[in-house]
Amino acid sequence: xxxxxxxxxxxxxxxxxxxxxxxxxxxxxxxxxxxxxxxxxxxxxxxxxxxxxxxxxxxxxxxxxxxxxxxxxxxxxxxxxxxxxxxxxxxxxxxxxxxxxxxxxxxxxxxxxxxxxxxxxxxxxxxxxxxxxxxxxxxxxxxxxxxxxxxxxxxxxxxxxxxxxxxxxxxxxxxxxxxxxxxxxxxxxxxxxxxxxxxxxxxxxxxxxxxxxxxxxxxxxxxxxxxxxxxxxxxxxxxxxxxxxxxx
Ligand SMILES: NC(=O)c1ccc[n+]([C@@H]2O[C@H](COP(=O)([O-])OP(=O)(O)OC[C@H]3O[C@@H](n4cnc5c(N)ncnc54)[C@H](OP(=O)(O)O)[C@@H]3O)[C@@H](O)[C@H]2O)c1
Numbered sequence: 001x002x003x004x005x006x007x008x009x010x011x012x013x014x015x016x017x018x019x020x021x022x023x024x025x026x027x028x029x030x031x032x033x034x035x036x037x038x039x040x041x042x043x044x045x046x047x048x049x050x051x052x053x054x055x056x057x058x059x060x061x062x063x064x065x066x067x068x069x070x071x072x073x074x075x076x077x078x079x080x081x082x083x084x085x086x087x088x089x090x091x092x093x094x095x096x097x098x099x100x101x102x103x104x105x106x107x108x109x110x111x112x113x114x115x116x117x118x119x120x121x122x123x124x125x126x127x128x129x130x131x132x133x134x135x136x137x138x139x140x141x142x143x144x145x146x147x148x149x150x151x152x153x154x155x156x157x158x159x160x161x162x163x164x165x166x167x168x169x170x171x172x173x174x175x176x177x178x179x180x181x182x183x184x185x186x187x188x189x190x191x192x193x194x195x196x197x198x199x200x201x202x203x204x205x206x207x208x209x210x211x212x213x214x215x216x217x218x219x220x221x222x223x224x225x226x227x228x229x230x231x232x233x234x235x236x237x238x239x240x241x242x243x244x245x246x247x248x
Contacts, residue, residue, distance in 0.1 A: 001127065004119060004122060004123070004127060004206075005205075007115055007118065007119045007206075008119060008205045008206060008209045010115065011115065011116065011119070011209040011210070011212075011213050012209050012212065014213065014216075015209075015212045015213045015215075015216040016216065018213065018216045018217060019215075019216035019219070019220060022216070022217065022220035022221065023220045023223070026220070026221070026224040027105060027221060028102055028105065029043075029046075029101045029102065029105050030097075030098070030099075031098070031172060031225070031228055032224060032228070033098075033099050033100075033101075033102075037102040037104050037105070038102055038103055038104050039102070039103050040099070040100030040101055040102050040103065041100055041101055041103055041106060042097075042100055042101075043092070043095060043097035043099070043100060043101050044092040044093060044095060044097065045092075046092075046100070046101035046105070046106045047087075047088070047091060047092035047095070047101075048088060048089065048092050049106050049110055050105075050106045050109035050110045050113065051084065051087045051088035051091075051092075051109070051113060052088040052089070052113075053110055053113040053114045053117050054084040054087070054088060054113040054116065054117045055081065055084050055085060055088050055089075055117075056117075057113070057114050057117035057118050057121065058077075058080060058084070058117035058118070058120055058121035059121065060121070061117065061118045061120075061121030061122040061125075062077055062121040062122075062124055062125045063125075064122075064125070064126070065121075065122065065124070065125025065126035066125070066126065067124075067125045067126065067128075067130070068125040070125075070130065070132075071132050071135070072130035072131070072132060072134045072135055073124045073125045073128070073130055075135065076124050076130070076201065076202055077121075077124055077125075079144065079147060079198070079201070080120065080124075080198075082151065083151060083194060086155075091158070094162055095162070096162060096165040096166075096167060096168075096169065096170075097170075098170040098171075098172075099170070112213070116206075116209075116210050116213070119206040119209070119210075120202075120204075120206045120207065120210065122206075123202070123204045123205070123206040123207075124202070124204075128202065128204055139200055139201070139203065140200075140201050142197075142200060142201075143197045143198065143199070143200030143201025143202070144197065144201050145197070146193060146194075146196060146197030146200060146201075147193075147194050147195075147197030147198055147201060148197070149190075149193055149197070150189075150190045150191065150192070150193030150194030150195070150196070150197055151190070151194050152190070153179060153186055153187075153189060153190030153193060154186075154187050154190030154191050154193075154194060155190070156178070156179075156190075157178075157179055157180070157185075157186035157187035157189075157190055158187045160175050160177065160178070160180060161175060161187065172232070174229070174233050174235075174236060174237075180240075181237070181240070182240065182241065182245040182246070183222075183240060183241050183242060183243055183244065183245055184222065184225055184226040184229050184240055184241070184242050184243070185218075185221075185222040185225050185226070185242060185243050188218040188221065188222050188243060189222075189243055189244070191214060191218060192211070192214060192215060192218060192243075195207070195210055195211040195214050196211050198210070198211070199211045218243075219243065222242045222243040223242055223243075225242070226240075226241075226242035226243075
């Protein structure tokens with residue numbers, strides 16, 4: 001329990017630090033890649049290394065818990081894996097990346113996923129209290145529906161981006177259609193909605209810390225992307241917001 005609380009406090013403390021740092025220095029991968037951040041690895045390898053702890057460490061921490069065979073922890077583990085099996089082992093191969101990823105970014109991302117994976121896996125099967133009736137709580141249903149909506153938005157928005165490049169192409173185009181008529185980064189919005197739903201469905205300190213850390217990471221990046229689109233494309237749709245439809 002002490003290590004768990006320490007981990008949650010670490011994430012809660014790291015969130016504002018990350019937010020401030022990323023508003024000053026945009027994470028140097030993708031369109032924001034630039035020299036000065038050390039050696040790089042291929043983007044596909046980078047994504048696999050960065051995201052696979054969210055499957056492996058979560059699975060390991062989960063497997064050690066006494067409630068690992070209970071219904072609700074198993075359902076919640078399935079929800080988690082529905083995101084991370086794709087992100088770690090399918091998404092990287094679907095990319096048409098423009099360049100490599102700094103080892104620094106991969107290392108920090110992997111470290112985050114080790115801590116976050118351990119916290120969430122341990123909570124689900126050891127520390128959380130999930131009787132079967134948990135599944136029928138309104139908050140659980142709302143959380144799972146929210147997660148599903150975010151999952152669909154994230155996946156469909158990432159698919160649109162992928163379709164903007166032919167195989168071997170590396171340039172950028174203005175994404176259009178569906179959620180892109182509203183915001184520049186619907187993939188990040190979907191990701192945030194997913195983990196808000198996760199926090200609600202699990203009602204766990206690990207889920208809340210994960211959601212807040214994700215916001216600290218993706219809100220500044222959405223601002224950087226939005227600014228970059230406006231500076232790069234003079235005809236960028238003026239009414240499009242960065243992340244939150246109609247608002248921001
Ligand atoms: N949970 C978290 O904290 C977290 C953190 C980071 C990312 N993620 C998730 O991981 C996924 C990828 O994140 P990301 O930061 O790499 O997203 P991104 O900047 O939107 O890029 C996604 C992919 O689409 C390409 N792309 C983006 N905009 C394009 C355009 N206008 N024209 C042509 N190609 C374009 C990118 O190429 P380039 O790489 O060459 O730019 C990249 O391959 C997202 O679903 C995101 O939600 C989650």
